[in-house]
Amino acid sequence: MTDDAWPHPVAVVPREPVEGKCPECGGGHLERYPVLSDGGWYMSVKCQECLCSVERVPWNRLGYIMLPEDVIL
Secondary structure (H helix, E strand, O other): OOHHHOOOOOOOOOOEEEOOOOOOOOOOOEEEEEEEEOOEEEEEEEEOOOOOEEEEEEOOOEOOEOOHHHHOO
16 A cells, blocks of 8 residues: 555544553553544543543534534523
């Protein structure tokens, strides 16, 4: 397989480093980034060594798409 077999650009999700230690493996490489699961979009802090979810809070309904009704108070 060659490098041009997949001509489409790959999406890169910005990740934010987070201080702390993983409660499962004790690793110190935690990052915060959006994830999509069966319950919708979440902003998640995950250990990058074992992929344990350290924190998950609901995020925007449609992820990166902000609808006016989601912003209006």
